[in-house]
Amino acid sequence: MNPLISRAQSDGFEVVKNLELIDLIYRNLDMYYVDKPVPGKLMKAGIDAMLRELDPYTVFIAESNIEDYRLMTTGQYGGIGALIRSSGDHVVITEPYENNPAFKAGVKAGDVILAIDGVSMKDKPSDEVSAALKGPKGSSISVEVERPGVGKKTIKITRDEIKIPDVPYHGIVKDGIGYIKLTSFTQSAYAEVKKAYDELKGQGMEKLIFDLRGNGGGLLIESVKIVNMFVPKGQEVVSTKGRIQEENRVYTALDKPTDLEIPVAVLVDGGSASASEIVSGSLQDLDRAVIVGSTTFGKGLVQRTMDLKYGSKVKLTIAKYYTPSGRCIQKLDYASRKEGERAKEIDETLLATFTTKNGREVMDGRGIEPDVKVEEEEYSRLTAMLVIENVIFDFTTQFVIDNPTIAKPDQFELADETYNAFKKFALGKDFTYSTASEEMLNRFMEVAEREGYLDTTSAEYKSVYQLVHPSKERDLDMFREEIEELLENEIVSRYYYQNGRIINSFKRDKALVEAVKVLGDTEKYKAILAGE
Structure with missing residues (x-):
């Protein structure tokens, strides 16, 4: 028998066997477990645990979480338009979005949310309060807040379709140098970048700073369109390779470019991932932009969302992507992860060097290394x-x-x-x-005590401790x-x-x-x- 057919049959048997076991285990739990199990909660926990064995990007999206998925892909949701955060036993408004319902109704940062439609929000987690604030466009909500310096007041807000802008800001920063900040790659990312670009050109922009710091990515096709603004039609932007032939694709620039000559600097950091790395990596490989900042996150995996029954979906990793030079920037090796362990970085011996269009060396497996490094500063x-x-x-x-x-x-x-x-x-x-220095000193003293050096070092220890102990x-x-x-x-x-x-x-x-x-x-x- 063909060994491939034999292996396929073996794999198929394993799947059928274990699905049957799961069914039998649940039946016994349902019949005999001391407390009545909650079916939906138990099954979702099982699905989530199974998917966690793969990578953090392969996830089950229950019907109840579809609004969150919609927000991620479109930047839109029905709600009041405000950021919130937990503070003590309540949730507070941290920032109302300008010209959105909460803003227009007079909600201010610092307002403590006491109740929503008469239901107390005390001790409620922020995600529960967020869900209560969201709702269909045109529906009204009554929010009781306590405003510092003013007191309690009830604010009626009419919900609307909230669109979080992909480009929150653009402007001229200095002497003909334009600046565009892109925070996500939803369905409107390219359109917003192009609109901002055209406005800046009208204001005399001659050079561009494109800020992708903190941008965790989004839709691959939007990244291709943005790269297309600066590279010739027909130029390869990114390719994908998966386990099945259908996922081996090459994405090229399909449209006439916006500007092939304008100097571009792309800002990146450790929060720049996925689609951000496609844009910065492709422009680097094609020597079309100077990359400035710190090393990017290193996510070279492509996901696709599949529709399931009962209004749910599954988002799963289907391929890896490769920039024009041929490199995959994926940093963590999920396939070789042992049970219970975190994924480790791809082994140094497996890394390869590639070259840009002009012959500059770039490496795979470590995210995008900037051309001009500016290290991120850590706060105390x-x-x-x-x-x-x-x-x-x-x-x-x-x-x-x-x-x-x-x-x-x-x-x-x-x-x-x-x-x-x-x-x-x-x-x-x-x-x-605590300070990191204090923690290290305490560990040192534990070792010194075990080795019998504490008596001779205690005076010096106290002296150093005063320097590193928090004040x-x-x-x-x-x-x-x-x-x-x-x-x-x-x-x-x-x-x-x-x-x-x-x-x-x-x-x-x-x-x-x-x-x-x-x-x-x-x-x-x-x-x-x-x-x-």
Whole structure:
């Protein structure tokens, strides 16, 4: 017998056998288990556990989660248009989307959600509150909030179709250099980028910074269309290879390009994944743009969504994608993962080197390495806790009460007296944190004690411990610069919303500054692309 036929029969038997076992196990649970099982919950747990054995992108989408899937692919949902976050035993509004229902109804950042349509939201998780706020376009909702400095009030909001923009901001940043921020690749990504591009050209744009930082990807075809803006018709943009022949495809630029000459710098970071890596990787392979920032996430897997019965779907990985040079940038090896272990990076010995159109060397298996590196900065433990514990958020809420207006986003600067007020506010909050140095020192002392060195090192230990042990007052001064950055940005967002937040961030954006520098030096730009 043909060994392939034999293996197929064996695999088929295994599938039938185990499906029968699952059925028998559930029947026995249903008949004899001490507490009555909840069928839907139990089966979904089983499906989710099975899919987790593959990769984190292969998932079951129950009918109850279809709205979340729709939001992911289209950027649209029915609701009030606001960001929310848990704070204590309630959920608070963190930012109403400008010109959307919540904004028009007068909802403000800092409003504590007490009840929705008369149902208390106390101790409700944020996802449950979010579900209660969502609903069909045209339906009304009554939201009781408590506003700091004002008190309780009930706000009636008429829901609408909310479209989260793929391009939240675009503008001229300096001397003919345009900037487009793309946050996702939904069905409207290309259209929004093209519209922003045309507007900037009308304003005199001669060079472009395309920001893909934090963009986790989305629809592959939208990434192809965006690359097509800058490369000739017929140019290969990306190819996919799967286990079945039908998934081996080559995606080429199908349309006339928008501009083959404009210098382009693409900003990326560790949050740039999937479709973002197709755009940055393809433009790098074709020597059409300089990539600036830090190494991308490394997701080279393609998913497709299949319709199932009962209004549900399954999204599963069907192929890997390859940029024009032939490299796959997938970083983690899910196929070789052992049970219970996390996926590890693809072994160094398996990595290969490829070349761009101009002969520059690029490597697979590690995401997209930028041409100009600007490392991401990590915040201190204190700064992270100030965000997690809503200290920055709560101080800003009070600041807005005391200050009806502030300067424009690009002009606003945090005054010394404001930071001193924040410092006093933070010192009055009850939260704890540890430093990495303290944790390492404690581990060192545990080893020293086991080896009998504690008596000779205890005095020195106490001295060093005082240096690395958290001190809120000391650390608020030590990490003032990074705390000020977040605080200033949060304040600006309350007056000028998302656009203002982005504009304000430009002042301290090292990657943006580097991109402006590269685009401003024509010889350097050309030399990078030439591999000189």
